[in-house]
Ligand SMILES: O=C(O)CCC(=O)C(=O)O
C-alpha cells in the first residue's frame with residue numbers, strides 16, 4: 001500500500017471569480033477516484049485572524065469531554081467537543097452520545113467563519129457544526145467516517161483548523177475498489193503498476209486552513225487524526241456539515 005499525496009493545484013475557481021487570487025493559487029484538489037474528492041485551502045483564513053478565532057474558541061466554547069461507547073466499552077472521548085446546529089434539525093448521536101445542540105447565536109464568531117466557508121465554497125449550505133479541541137499530541141480522533149444517515153448519501157464536510165498543525169489521514173475502506181482498474185481489466189504488461197495504488201493520503205492541516213471532503217468520501221474512505229508525541233500544543237478543529 002503506498003502512501004502518497006497527489007495534489008492538483010487549480011489555477012482558478014471559475015465558480016467564484018471574486019475569491020482572492022492568492023487563495024485560489026493555493027487551492028489543491030485531490031481526486032480520490034470513484035467520485036470522491038478532497039479540496040485543501042492552506043491559507044483559508046489570515047494568520048492573525050485565525051489566532052483571534054482560536055483565542056475566542058478556546059475560552060468561550062463550553063467544551064466537554066464526554067464518555068462514549070466504543071466496541072461495547074465506555075471510555076472518555078480522546079478530545080474535547082461541542083455541537084452547534086440550526087433550530088429544528090434532528091438530534092445528532094454518535095458512539096452512544098447525544099451532544100446538546102447550541103445555537104449559532106450563542107457564538108457570533110462562528111457565524112463569521114460559516115459565512116467565510118460559504119463564500120469559499122459556492123453552493124454549500126452548512127447548518128451544523130461539530131467542534132473538537134485536541135489539547136496535545138495524545139488527543140486524537142480514531143479512524144471513522146461521518147456517514148450518519150442524517151447527512152445524506154454524499155455529504156460535504158468542511159473542516160477548518162486552528163492552532164497546532166496535525167496530520168489528517170485518509171484511507172480507503174476495506175473492499176472498496178481503488179482509483180484504478182481491477183487487475184483482470186488490464187493487460188499483464190500494466191499490472192506491475194498495481195503496487196502504486198493510492199489508497200492512503202496524508203495532509204498536514206495548518207493553522208487557518210480549510211479542508212473539504214465531498215462526493216463519496218464518507219461512503220468509501222475513513223479518516224483520522226492520529227496521536228503525535230511531538231504535537232505539544234492545542235489544536236481546535238471545526239467540521240461544518242449539512243443535516244438533510
Ligand atoms: O479534527 C479533524 O481534523 C477531524 C475531526 C473529525 O473527523 C470529526 O469531527 O468527525
Ligand SMILES: [Fe+2]
Pocket residue numbers: 144145146223
Ligand atoms: Fe470526521
